[in-house]
Amino acid sequence: MGKYLLRRLLNYAILLFVAVTLTYFLAATQLNPRGLFEVRNPPLDPASIEATLLQYNLSDRVPVHERWWTWFTGVLQGDWGYTVDGGHVNDEIKRRMWVSLRLVTVGSILGIVLGVALGAWTATRQYRASDRAATVGSLLILATPVLVIATVLTILATKFNQASGIRLFEFTGETGERGTYPLAALVDRGQHLLLPTIALTLIGIASYSRIQRNLMLDTLGADYVRTARAKGLRKQKAVMKHALRTALIPTGTYFAFSVATLFTGATITEQIFTFHGMGIYGVQSIQQQNVHGTVAVTAFAGVCTLTGAVLADVMVAILDPRVRLS
């Protein structure tokens, strides 16, 4: 088993290496940090531009494989490189991953819990009014870009604040002005989190309820649910104990998978509510021709995905005895 796990990790390492290397070559050849200097006014001395670029291993005059090697040896020592203005990528990532985590955790967990509950419930009521309402609601949310959901929520929240006269919803950043009463700092953070959390929860509910409903529909018709009823379990209990338990295996797996990806954030939500998280860092890096930042974010996301995959496997083994033993 240990050997098997090791091979698996090795495969992941190779996948990651190839993925990150490809991204590096892409970013290093397609992004143009030199351009940032060339548009400066007054113009800078070309020699000093070149010196700065060389200093940060960003000069396009150095062959790309040489730059890659310099960068890669740095990465092996834990150094992900610098931006043209000397910012250290490591620091950014270290700070931002926690911002992302704070942003999405509550919303993701609420989304999955409520979504699974809604999905399981509607599956037992297939084609009744409540199921149809939930279906239409979920489809509507899933058809709406996050951007639109967040914007609509913002409009509604503004209206609410105006109408009620209290600033319940905060719109920008993680923290703002706060009172002096005890726990004020926490309440303040909560207020800032309210809108993004609602947005993420809604999306989570919509997608998980669809998934869980379909899974439940598969297990509801299963022979073993009929057996459970033949034993004398009432319908509701047979469904909860036998159908839901089995249908939770894939959801649990997916949940495990998504735990690791919480760190990578929710780019659009970050942008709209001005959270300086990972997702938006990736976008800004590209917009600002920040080669090392872009590659680091990609690598970070890749690590999260692969960690998620491992966690998902572990979760399957925990939840599904059929996998556990073989």
Added chain:
Amino acid sequence: MSIDVTGDRKVRRTQSGTVLSVADLHVTFPSEAGPVRAVRGLSFDLAAGETMAIVGESGSGKSVTSLAVMGLHPDTAKITGSIKLHGEELLGRGDAAMSNLRGNELAMVFQDPLSALTPVYTIGDQITETIQIHRDVSRSAAMKRAVELLDLVGIPSPQLRVKSFPHEFSGGMRQRAMIALAIANDPDVIIADEPTTALDVTIQAQVLEVLKKAQRETGAAVILITHDLGVVAGVADRVTVMYAGRPVEQGAVDEIFYTPRMPYTIGLLGSVPRLDADVKEPLATLQGNPPSVVELPAGCPFAPRCPMVQDNCRVIEPPLYPTENPEHTAACHYWADIAAENRSYRDIFPLPDIPTSQLERIPRDQRRTVLQLEGMQRHYPLMKGAIFRRRVGTVYAVDGIDLEIKEGETLGLVGESGCGKSTTILEVLQLKPPTAGNIVVFGKDVRGINGGRERKSLRRDIQVVFQDPMASLDPRMPVFDIIAEPLGVHNVAKAEVERRVVELLELVGLEPSHASRFPQQFSGGQRQRIGIARALALEPKLIVLDEPVSALDVSIQAGVINLLDELKAKLGLSYLFVAHDLAVVQHIADRVAVMYLGNIVEIGEVSEVFRHPTHPYTQALLSAIPIPDPRKERSRERILLKGDLPSPANPPSGCKFRTRCQRFATLTEGERQPCLETMPDLYVVGQDHNSACHYNEERQVV
């Protein structure tokens, strides 16, 4: 062992002894095409300790009946009539009231034991759950009882096995566990819905024994739902025959089998190939198919298929008339005519004339060899893992077999699932060199085939008919295209294709005008005929038949078997016929090879092997086959094999059969040595009869 845990023995027997009483039961479902009248007017009384079999083909309403009694029918079903348990009406009770009865007084054993157990709970948890729903006992007491129950149904080391998950059990063990679950609360009625259909015959024999034992222990009344008349003959006291949702004949088992009075029952009995048949004669064929229960014609539902049909049969649906014996009822207007002459199927149903092949007159050793396997082996690596698959062992699927098929000959290949018979035919069909040994087709060594072209031209001569007539025809193609496809592959001219397809359809007894229909529009038997037509398209010399009739209903099966017999004689074909049903093999084959764990254990001329079996496995296999004859069944002594087939990845040393061998068990320590050490060769035990046992000994088992 007592079945009673808590001592609150239920007061249950009514005065008359009747436990369950069903009267004029009707069940109707809505469907896309209109209301499905699944059950129409079923009545019966069932006494404690009694076994009643409900026999019928698919769609006859037998399973719907069982679900209606349990109250587990879909909510959309409309049920009328009466179902009384101990005199109390069950219809119209709510889920709560029915739940108190289910698993307590009414228990059920389902067909497919794999899907009927929840995969994520242990067997023990599932049994204790049943107990704790109805009894106020501690978990440890319930668990103790679960162990007792598993022991009762014959699960080895029950203390350990109680912690196993369903997927760790073999099919037979799962069905035993299902029975343990059913009898956990000492029920009054056990409904077993095709409890052995998904199992091999040797396992079926074991499970039927367990079911009988469970009935003895609980004193319950048993409703056995099945399509297998052999099982009925061995187990049932009384029989209800259902056709198109109607009970068409009811009575004691002997009367149904020896003096049937309804032409459908008579035809059904005549269409089953029997292991105890002395001379080969064509099987009774019931023309046509069972009617749709959505749009039933007026009159007797069997009228369109009945050779005795009269005008009034098409107008008035016959009720169940009492016959000579008032307890024996039959739904035929003309039962008295049948009774007067005591007509059998030979008198009622037309028996086709099956010509004999020209080739049969030539002595066997002068005929050409069509297929020869020489020490053929096929081993598969046993792999695990998703990305980096690693080899963890070897599956010895086929481990060195020799076979020979001559022109115009049928070789039956029999054995339990997992014995390697499917692998054998796949190897033959692939026309590629096996792991070891050799395959010679029409004198051509497959090791010498170079390139696809040569292989493709060999394929013309060797074709295949598969088991499942639905799965073997591409549902997206009309029948014409399906039959024409092999012709297209081998570049037959367009005009010729047209002519040939029509010819083939006629040959297999189908309307050429139906060529533009899709497979879904045909019944199972017709689809199998399409499959046969496709196999015949290129005029092959050898046809590999992979369980060609096992997915078909009994009344349909006979027609296909007769067709195969006829084609063989007409076209001089050779068949490699793979089947698990030994009665079918006996009917159709000239020679038979019995396989066990990748080896042939007995081979020879079919009547020789079946009448004088010398290998203990062949004997056990034959003795496990039920015969549709209640008196014979009662007097037969069954050889029950221990346990399940070992894994082909880890076969026992020496003789592979020794772990389950009934003869090995009687040997002394010294006598056992050869069995433990060496795999026996195929010893000659008669003319064209070889058997691979160190202690070959003939025993009559049929």
Added chain:
Amino acid sequence: MSDQLANIPIESGIGSDVDELSSDDAERPGGAKSTGKRLTRRRLILRRFLRNKLAVAGVGVWIFLILLAVVGPMVSPWAFNDVDRRAYLKPPSEQHWFGTTQSGRDVLALTMQGLRKSLLIGLLVALISTTVAALVGSFAAYFGGWTERVSLWVVDLLLVIPSFFLIAILVTAGPQGGSSWLLLVLLLAAFSWVLSARVVRSLTLSVKEREYVLAARFMGLAAPKVIIRHILPNISSLLIIDATLGIGGAVLAETTLAFFGFGVQPPDTSLGTLIAEGQRLATTFPWIFLAPASVLVVMVLSVNAIGDGLRDALDPNSSSGGKAT
């Protein structure tokens, strides 16, 4: 972009072999087994589909949207690049039904133009990605061995790389101008086939063992022909559903990219770019935002409803309607 991850069907991700779709035969003839009045498969599917009101409404809406995108610009008094100097940032009026933008353009005309491009992007991406998924998935499963391992590895690789960033880099550095949206289509398609390919593979694995496929093989039919003639048609229900849902997915992905300026580049416009532009002024001048946003939601909603209806109609296991035993 993780916001969008939630839309992806459950897959435990990389390397694990969980086959999600129950590969249960989609070919059983519905509920009407062995009935006298046999319904053909096509009629049965149609009947089941028509029962799903939402899906039927979806079809209606789609027809309307396509007409709007194709015929709309011809009959509209304003072209999308016309500038009305008398109306800057005007709310909906008789002249401009959906109002105007800050540069005096007609929002309705812009929306129709954007819809046109978004529809085109959605359809093309779905078509390409489903085709690629079908071919890669089925060939990998059918041939097994190295073909399969290499394909699965590529699939895993594409799942590890966050596609959003790669598309963003390439769009930023790629050619600008009139045909740049074609590059976007290719990029979106290049990353959206992977999950479907896995599902196709697992379905093919089960279909390939079906007896009619074996029968075709044993009659000597060449492998690519077996796949095209017998395997792909029999998983076509999945492919149809996949393509349908893919349209919505592609349009939403384009919107996300557009929001950060990585979508369709000017002078072209799409619903995504319009929404992104409108979003900045959404709280004060909501009409610029709401018109394209509603059209987009309606479009994706209706195509998803169609996909859902198709799934119900094509999958005999779903219990839409009566059942025969």
